[in-house]
Amino acid sequence: DAKTTQPPSMDCAEGRAANLPCNHSTISGNEYVYWYRQIHSQGPQYIIHGLKNNETNEMASLIITEDRKSSTLILPHATLRDTAVYYCIVRVPFKAAGNKLTFGGGTRVLVKP
Amino acid sequence: NAGVTQTPKFRILKIGQSMTLQCTQDMNHNYMYWYRQDPGMGLKLIYYSVGAGITDKGEVPNGYNVSRSTTEDFPLRLELAAPSQTSVYFCASSYEGVGEAFFGQGTRLTVV
Numbered sequence: 001d002a003k004t005t006q007p008p009s010m011d012c013a014e015g016r017a018a019n020l021p022c023n024h025s026t027i028s029g030n031e032y033v034y035w036y037r038q039i040h041s042q043g044p045q046y047i048i049h050g051l052k053n054n055e056t057n058e059m060a061s062l063i064i065t066e067d068r069k070s071s072t073l074i075l076p077h078a079t080l081r082d083t084a085v086y087y088c089i090v091r092v093p094f095k096a097a098g099n100k101l102t103f104g105g106g107t108r109v110l111v112k113p
Numbered sequence: 114n115a116g117v118t119q120t121p122k123f124r125i126l127k128i129g130q131s132m133t134l135q136c137t138q139d140m141n142h143n144y145m146y147w148y149r150q151d152p153g154m155g156l157k158l159i160y161y162s163v164g165a166g167i168t169d170k171g172e173v174p175n176g177y178n179v180s181r182s183t184t185e186d187f188p189l190r191l192e193l194a195a196p197s198q199t200s201v202y203f204c205a206s207s208y209e210g211v212g213e214a215f216f217g218q219g220t221r222l223t224v225v
Contacts, residue, residue, distance in 0.1 A: 034213075041219065042219070043218050044205075045216070046215070087155070100146070101146075101156075101214055105155050
């Protein structure tokens with residue numbers, strides 16, 4: 001699975017959009033981009049995933065660049081409850097790969113009032 | 114529908130003791146995983162299973178054993194506890210393919 005690079009930390013203001021970058025310059029054509037978050041030592045929580053098209057769900061939007069070497073997770077209206085560590089993961093979601101998730105260091109996001 | 118359930122939530126072990134961390138899921142997922150997370154660090158994969166009777170090593174398997182006799186259960190065994198195994202342990206499950214993984218709430222283990 002391709003390695004990802006994320007900033008170690010970032011702050012954002014409550015009510016504003018939070019834009020979390022992720023670099024995955026060695027991503028291969030069949031690897032998906034996944035985002036998870038972990039709130040204060042709880043188990044990680046799935047947010048969103050995509051291959052090459054932009055994706056949106058009730059939690060967030062995922063923007064993947066055309067060359068797929070980077071992506072941005074957007075939390076449209078950050079709340080204090082969005083304070084967490086956010087993990088960007090790229091992987092091949094096929095049976096032969098064991099469907100494994102490999103976690104890096106993530107970005108520690110602090111939402112401030 | 115409880116999702117992924119881990120027991121116990123907390124445990125203190127003495128060096129050399131053994132214990133089993135329990136994990137069960139009620140979503141009929143064929144894939145299950147054990148991760149550990151040391152303070153301030155990301156999660157590291159210990160073992161995983163792609164179905165009953167099939168297990169494989171992850172990134173940090175030394176000092177641990179697993180078994181998968183049923184789809185629902187994936188216990189993690191520590192045979193001779195060492196201080197280096199002090200960590201938070203997370204169990205997860207997923208359905209094969211492009212789906213999301215569901216995590217339990219963790220077991221906080223301290224070895225003294």
